[in-house]
Amino acid sequence: MKHIRILHTADLHIDTTFFSVSQKAELLKHELLEAFGRIVNIAKEKNVDAILISGDITDNGTMSEASYKFMCEAFNKISHIPVFAILGNHDFGFNYTFPENVHLFGTDLDLVSLKDADIYGASFNFERDISPLKELVIKDNDKINIMLCHGTLNGNTDNPFLTSDIEKSGLNYLALGHIHSFEGLDKKGMTYYCYSGVPMGRGFDELGEKGVIIADIYENTVEAEFVPLGSRKFVELSVDCAGLSNYIEVADKVYESTNEKDLYKVVLKGTPSGYINVETLNSVLQEKLFYAKVVDKTKAEVNIEELAKEQSLVGYFVKNAMNNQKALEYGLKALNGERIYTDED
Ligand SMILES: [Mn+2]
Helix, strand or coil, X not given: CCEEEEEEECCCCECCCCHHHHHHHXXXXXXXXHHHHHHHHHHHHCCCCEEEEECCCECCCCXXXXXXXXXXXXXXXXXXXXXXXXXXXXXXXXXXXXXXXXEECCCCCEEEECCCEEEEECCCCCCCCCCHHHHCCCCCCCCEEEEEEECCECCCCCXXXXXXXXXXXXXXXXXXXXXXXXXXXXXXXXXXXXXXXXXXXXXXXXXXXXXXXXXXXXXXXXXXXXXXXXXCCEEEEEEECCCCCCHHHHHHHHHHCCCCCCEXXXXXXXXXXXXXXXXXXXXXXXXXXXXXXXXXXXXXXXXXXXXXXXXXXXXXXXXXXXXXXXXXXXHHHHHCCCCCCCCCC
């Protein structure tokens, strides 16, 4: 029976700047490399026949000398395992050579034959925005056929392709890159496919657990497993502040569902029973957690009518802003000396 076991990863984005969490950027950059190191270890432990890297090896086409050396050393550690890689839209200008066991496909669709499987691939096409999947013609239907592809499923740009292209491809497995989250293994026609996602979240738009796919590919079926890499997670945590009267109580509630490893966007909701100093809460959380940022979406319970009667700047402001809820909310905070947190923070 024909069979091949592969490790599928993509979107490594080596040397990401992590600008959105700048105070931890250098550490996270290093941890991203370590996540790549773990990928190689998993390949060894799981005894895979090949590693597939479906594009966006780098974040902007270049990497530091140290990162390049780290990658080469990792590839050398598994010199008995063939690695197949393509470039993605982030690899523009990529000009590195890897050790001999790494086959980097050019932009023209090509294939490499292994014992039971043919591996097809083409790097991201910057010249004409078309997916190589649309040009695929299977050479040998008696083999297991696999392809690496970087692009957008059912999109308009970035080497797009359709589910119908997958359906008529005749492939056994399509290893996709470009979308940064794994959403499960899908199947169209005889072809199993998925995006593996990034090896580590890089911001609050890449939430949750990240990992690689280990797939056993047979002529008629695929058995795939998502293997988490144990990298730090970006987590969005919603905290209902109803009944809480100060930042200490909110912090205690936050600690109930956080750990010291992950990165948190803490979204405050509900109507607190007292005044929550968001700025103080932010710095308190920052001290205890690895990383936290607070976004205030609470609704203040203030007696507007009473405030409007006050002979003060606040009273005067409220009287004039009574009909504008947002202006009232932000204005009262500003008068209170608070920073205004919005979704864009
Ligand atoms: Mn990417």
